[in-house]
């Protein structure tokens with residue numbers, strides 16, 4: 001394992017402390033979450049069902065021996081554990097580098113506690129260095145892109161990619177996100193937008209940051 005992987009694994013181990021035996025668990029998507037699923041597989045807590053944010057995580061969870069259930073059957077979740085692409089000091093996030101942003105936002109909003117795991121490289125003062133993912137309806141791809149240009153961004157179609165919901169994603173470069181809540185609302189209001197990968201209205205509740213010096217936990 002490389003250094004980055006060691007940090008992701010350390011963050012995943014710290015996140016495991018929030019898993020409640022006997023409770024449904026929300027599980028996100030990405031390489032950090034893959035480490036978290038490995039930790040689950042090793043420690044084998046009793047989880048009656050996981051709600052997963054992607055086909056990839058569903059497959060990995062099932063292979064590890066966990067049941068994956070529909071969010072509609074699970075109802076409100078206690079804990080949701082996921083990674084992020086960028087985070088600021090208010091625990092606001094950019095997510096969607098793995099393309100699972102819509103399901104991630106739904107699960108985060110249906111969960112009492114959202115635990116986010118990152119390595120230190122993802123902490124920024126101002127969100128927007130990472131291109132902001134926007135999932136769109138195919139028919140509105142160009143009109144949404146023009147609206148995003150008017151907001152000062154440079155949208156690029158994620159080539160050869162469709163989300164698990166069958167939609168394309170625009171990655172928006174060069175946005176300086178001074179007011180994440182305002183921008184989240186503005187982009188969500190563009191006709192054709194399914195979800196913007198800004199998690200400001202629903203930030204993380206707990207942020208676990210693994211860096212060279214150790215693991216730190218921040219709470220809102």
Ligand SMILES: O=C(CO)[C@H](O)[C@H](O)COP(=O)(O)O
Pocket residue numbers: 028029030031032033082083084085094095096097098099100101104
């Ligand atoms: O939002 C996500 C997927 O849609 C991921 O949480 C995000 O991309 C971070 O991934 P990784 O843990 O691989 O760095």
